[in-house]
Amino acid sequence: KNEVEQSPQNLTAQEGEFITINCSYSVGISALHWLQQHPGGGIVSLFMLSSGKKKHGRLIATINIQEKHSSLHITASHPRDSAVYICAVGRGVASGSRLTFGEGTQLTVNP
Amino acid sequence: DTGVSQDPRHKITKRGQNVTFRCDPISEHNRLYWYRQTLGQGPEFLTYFQNEAQLEKSRLLSDRFSAERPKGSFSTLEIQRTEQGDSAMYLCASSFWGSGYGYTFGSGTRLTVV
Numbered sequence: 337k338n339e340v341e342q343s344p345q346n347l348t349a350q351e352g353e354f355i356t357i358n359c360s361y362s363v364g365i366s367a368l369h370w371l372q373q374h375p376g377g378g379i380v381s382l383f384m385l386s387s388g389k390k391k392h393g394r395l396i397a398t399i400n401i402q403e404k405h406s407s408l409h410i411t412a413s414h415p416r417d418s419a420v421y422i423c424a425v426g427r428g429v430a431s432g433s434r435l436t437f438g439e440g441t442q443l444t445v446n447p
Numbered sequence: 448d449t450g451v452s453q454d455p456r457h458k459i460t461k462r463g464q465n466v467t468f469r470c471d472p473i474s475e476h477n478r479l480y481w482y483r484q485t486l487g488q489g490p491e492f493l494t495y496f497q498n499e500a501q502l503e504k505s506r507l508l509s510d511r512f513s514a515e516r517p518k519g520s521f522s523t524l525e526i527q528r529t530e531q532g533d534s535a536m537y538l539c540a541s542s543f544w545g546s547g548y549g550y551t552f553g554s555g556t557r558l559t560v561v
Contacts, residue, residue: 340489369549377484377536377555384549422489434480434503435550437489 339363342423342438349445355410357441359423362404366433370397370408371422373440379422382408413445451553453539459559460529467525468556472541476551479522481514482538483507484555490538496522497544529560 341360349355359368370382383390383397385406390397394413399406410417420442424435452471460466472479478497482490493512494504498519508514511529516522526533539553 367549371552377538377557379490379538379540379552379555381549381551424489434492434495435482435490436492437482439487439489 338438339436340423340425340438342421342441344441345439346442347444349413349443351414351445351447353413353445355413355417355443355445357408357421357423357443359406359408359438360404361406361423361425363425363427363436365425365427367426368399368406369424369426369435370406371424373420373422382421410443415445415447418444451539451541451551453537453553453556455556456554457557457559459561462531462560463528465525465527466529466558467523468537468539468558469521469523470539470541470553471521472539473551474520476541476543477519478542478544479516480540480542480550481522481524482540484536484538485534490536493524493537526558529558531560534558534560 343358367384367386369384372380385399394411396409420440422440423438426433454469480495481493484490492505493508494514496516499516511527514524536555536557538555540550542550
């Protein structure tokens with residue numbers, strides 16, 4: 337069993353839909369990261385969380401430390417949101433430690 | 448600062464050849480990480496540096512792989528005697544240890560071994 341599990345693996349939505357991607361992990365962490373990867377490989381950091389909730393534009397990330405679970409929500413989805421979304425956890429005593437990644441969720445938003 | 452730069456973006460090499468990749472991190476960042484990503488998978492940790500010191504190496508990093516960060520700035524990752532299984536995206540990332548800030552990733556180097 338992977339230390340970081342994401343669901344779903346693939347997600348297709350219509351423009352405007354509310355989207356949720358889930359991440360569960362099985363180890364103690366110092367921080368959880370949500371990342372976005374477009375075709376071509378470059379990875380963009382969306383959020384780093386150690387507790388609670390963060391919001392940036394149409395993106396919201398939440399984490400429940402007790403349940404070892406995090407969710408990434410996209411409101412009013414748009415075709416430009418189509419990408420792979422990756423959950424990763426840092427396991428050091430402070431942020432900046434190496435990351436263990438989930439396998440990613442391929443999101444496709446159709447117009 | 449233009450972020451984390453990786454060079455080259457793409458590399459095609461014949462099996463058995465040596466290849467070297469370069470990563471230029473954000474100048475203020477003291478930690479530099481190398482990850483490898485195969486198609487359809489999440490990235491896997493290879494190694495990381497704090498300043499010029501290599502603090503950890505994954506078991507994935509066989510004897511054919513070597514990484515350096517000689518002056519605590521840019522880093523190189525060399526693969527000797529490449530094999531087809533080395534074909535992957537090699538990602539570099541940097542961070543400032545203890546700052547509470549996250550990672551910045553480079554665009555990656557895609558290696559194809561033919």
